[in-house]
Amino acid sequence: MKTVKSGSRMELYELAHGVRGYAIKHKGSVYIPLIEAITPGSGDVGRFLDSLPGDFKQVKIPNVMSPQLRGMLERRGFRLSWEYPQGEKVDVWLKP
Numbered sequence: 204m205k206t207v208k209s210g211s212r213m214e215l216y217e218l219a220h221g222v223r224g225y226a227i228k229h230k231g232s233v234y235i236p237l238i239e240a241i242t243p244g245s246g247d248v249g250r251f252l253d254s255l256p257g258d259f260k261q262v263k264i265p266n267v268m269s270p271q272l273r274g275m276l277e278r279r280g281f282r283l284s285w286e287y288p289q290g291e292k293v294d295v296w297l298k299p
Contacts, residue, residue, distance in 0.1 A: 204257060206233055213237070219254065221247030232261040238272070248272075252279050255298055264296040 204218055206228035215223045215237070224238040233256075240248045252275060255262045264281065267273050273296075281296040 204233070215239075219247070219251040221245055222251045228259070231259065232263055233257075233259040234263045234265060236265050238264070249275055252276070262298040265293050267294060267296055 204226055205216060206226045209227050209229055211227070213225050213236075215225060218224045218226060218235070218238065221241050222238060223241055225236060227234040227236070238248060238251070262281075263286075264272075264276065265286070267276065276296045276298075279298070281298045284295050284297050286293050286295050
């Protein structure tokens with residue numbers, strides 16, 4: 204999966220077949236703040252989530268707003284945690 208450095212301009216690109224988004228590699232982990240299906244309902248996002256963590260020691264998906272994505276993460280063993288970048292509380296879904 205293609206990743207970018209923290210602080211890079213946020214541009215969508217293909218993360219996996221049928222899935223576009225944005226992924227940031229940081230200290231062996233990957234943050235994926237944006238995930239979307241190119242064709243909604245195709246199952247591509249679910250297959251992408253199933254393929255994680257790949258080459259990363261931990262996958263972190265912050266700021267999950269979609270109840271549908273939240274359910275997909277829970278069913279795949281992700282757990283809710285919190286981080287405090289710049290003093291602000293941010294939800295982060297983790298898959299070790």
